[in-house]
Amino acid sequence: MRQLPDTEPEVVVRSVSRRALLRGGALGVAAVTAAGCATGEPVPPVAAPPDPETLLLRELIAGKERTVALYASAASPRLEPFRQRHEAHLAELRRRLPPAPASTAATPSASPTPSPSGGPARSTSVRALRDLERKAAALRTRQIEGVSPPLAQLLASIGACEAAHALALSRPL
Numbered sequence: 001m002r003q004l005p006d007t008e009p010e011v012v013v014r015s016v017s018r019r020a021l022l023r024g025g026a027l028g029v030a031a032v033t034a035a036g037c038a039t040g041e042p043v044p045p046v047a048a049p050p051d052p053e054t055l056l057l058r059e060l061i062a063g064k065e066r067t068v069a070l071y072a073s074a075a076s077p078r079l080e081p082f083r084q085r086h087e088a089h090l091a092e093l094r095r096r097l098p099p100a101p102a103s104t105a106a107t108p109s110a111s112p113t114p115s116p117s118g119g120p121a122r123s124t125s126v127r128a129l130r131d132l133e134r135k136a137a138a139l140r141t142r143q144i145e146g147v148s149p150p151l152a153q154l155l156a157s158i159g160a161c162e163a164a165h166a167l168a169l170s171r172p173l
Contacts (some may be wrong), residue, residue, distance in 0.1 A: 054097065056143060056151075057093055058097065060155075061090065061093050061097065063136070064090040064093060067086050068086050068090060070124045070128070070129060070132065071083035071129065073124050074129065076126070079126075079173070082129070082168075085161055085165075089158050092154060096150075096151065126173065130165075130166050130169035130170055133162045133166035134163075136159070136162045137166060140156065140158060140159025140162065141159065
């Protein structure tokens with residue numbers, strides 16, 4: 001029988017950098033955390049961030065609702081065509097708003113339209129409407145940046161209408 005030489009196995013010692021040690025520790029913590037989450041309890045889904053265009057549409061709808069209410073409170077029947085155009089804008093904006101998820105369907109997406117008949121009758125001046133139209137038209141050019149082409153086209157059309165309203169309201173009705 002042949003006898004093997006009496007040698008110890010060779011041990012290789014590697015130095016571990018601090019960075020590697022920290023990475024390993026972080027992975028260990030992540031593994032323990034993941035294992036702790038696997039208790040069988042359902043994990044609530046992480047809500048996706050809201051779509052910027054949907055947020056913009058909600059903002060536009062709320063603004064149009066306020067504008068329609070202001071025109072409704074105006075004392076002049078000659079302003080009726082202006083209000084009707086804003087109502088058409090509002091209808092188109094609402095049409096483009098995607099349906100709310102089932103969990104948020106019960107919450108209102110925008111502030112309710114103020115009722116012109118609620119409270120004392122207060123007439124909105126033509127000057128206030130003109131200023132509102134000018135500001136809204138100027139705002140549309142900034143809102144167009146970064147939106148889809150169909151929404152940009154709609155916003156440009158609404159802005160052009162608002163600019164025309166501002167011009168028409170600067171003349172005697």
